Amino acid sequence: MTDFPSPDVTETSRPFWDALNEDFLVFQECEQQHRWLPARDFCPTCLSDQFKYVKARGRAQLLSWVVYNSAMNDAFKDQVPYNVALVQLEEGPKMMTNILAPNGELKAGMDLQLEIVKQDHFKLAKFKPSSK
Numbered sequence: 001m002t003d004f005p006s007p008d009v010t011e012t013s014r015p016f017w018d019a020l021n022e023d024f025l026v027f028q029e030c031e032q033q034h035r036w037l038p039a040r041d042f043c044p045t046c047l048s049d050q051f052k053y054v055k056a057r058g059r060a061q062l063l064s065w066v067v068y069n070s071a072m073n074d075a076f077k078d079q080v081p082y083n084v085a086l087v088q089l090e091e092g093p094k095m096m097t098n099i100l101a102p103n104g105e106l107k108a109g110m111d112l113q114l115e116i117v118k119q120d121h122f123k124l125a126k127f128k129p130s131s132k
């Protein structure tokens, strides 16, 4: 079996991955309260390099998605067909993820709940339909 590709953990992104390992999701926020994901060295809106990590509540909405019917990496071949989705956290940041639901049940705007999933030696932030 092929190993899953590992995240490229940098000094800046380490708090993000450390948080997932402790079962919560964080995003970055600059002094002007712009918020973003994925981790980067400066704010994509105002270019400030002064930021902190903020814990997300774990609620999001599904914006869009695609379904892969062939695996671009052998590590994913047993998961075909799988979705890759863009979601927006309640706090504002958008992120790429997977929705843990049958592809046919995905609906734009559906409410989602964070589900942290262990993948080899690290954990990933995925989402499932909210039960509310």
Ligand SMILES: [Zn+2]
Binding pocket: 030, 031, 032, 033, 034, 043, 044, 045, 046, 047, 048
């Ligand atoms: Zn900013």
